[in-house]
Amino acid sequence: MTHSEQVPVPAAGHVARRDWSWTCLTTPIGPLLLAATREGLAQVVFHADERTARRALTRLEQFFGGPPQPETPPLATAAAELTAYFSGELRSFTVPLDWSLSAxxxxxxxxxxxxxxxxxxxxxxxxxxxxxxxxxxxxxxxxxxxxxxxxxxxxxxxxxxxxxxxxxxxxxxxxxxxxxxxxxxxxxxxx
The missing domain is CATH 1.10.10.10 (Winged helix-like DNA-binding domain superfamily/Winged helix DNA-binding domain)
Structure with a gap:
């Protein structure tokens, strides 16, 4: 498991449902899975082939208390900014970040x-x-x-x-x- 796949799983009975969405982005370093809540980008997963993506999505469903929803606004921003970064057009990210997976x-x-x-x-x-x-x-x-x-x-x-x-x-x-x-x-x- 790569470090970016690690998602803490909340204790049983303590899951508060949060809306989240995801996408896979093709990049020069391979596919990246991006997951975002309404608050901001929450996770980036390297080498997001089908198996890696499925594992990450299962963990995110557990953490956020349910399946993904239609695209959240920060997800589109993150995808656009990462595309610009990899093309050499962006040096500083402005996408809001959801820090809930780190403490x-x-x-x-x-x-x-x-x-x-x-x-x-x-x-x-x-x-x-x-x-x-x-x-x-x-x-x-x-x-x-x-x-x-x-x-x-x-x-x-x-x-x-x-x-x-x-x-x-x-x-x-x-x-x-x-x-x-x-x-x-x-x-x-x-x-």
């Missing part, structure tokens, strides 16, 4: 990442830990990146190792390289 330390780290690491730049795991006031938490920052329900839009691909390596990535290292190349951080792959 606690992970949410704090992801908010700091979304708010403080712009297009074309990178940050180290330790630097991000320092930004959230947890200087000993570089490994925990790595775990937070692995729990990111909104990759690409919340740019966990911009978090790199302090030794100059690109670090890990739940969407696969080739995907991370492609995203960093798109943003001009790395040279474009030769093939």
């Amino acid at each position: 606690g330390f992970n949410a704090r780290v992801l908010h700091a990442l979304a708010d403080g690491v712009p297009y074309g730049s990178v940050v180290g795991y330790q630097d991000l830990a320092d930004r959230v006031g947890e200087p000993g938490a570089a490994r925990a920052v790595g775990a937070a990146m692995g729990s990111n329900p909104l990759p690409v839009v919340v740019p966990c691909h911009r978090v790199v190792a302090s030794d100059g390596g690109i670090g890990g990535f739940g969407g696969g290292l080739e995907t991370k390289r492609l995203l960093l190349a798109l943003e001009g951080v790395l040279p474009a792959p030769l093939f």
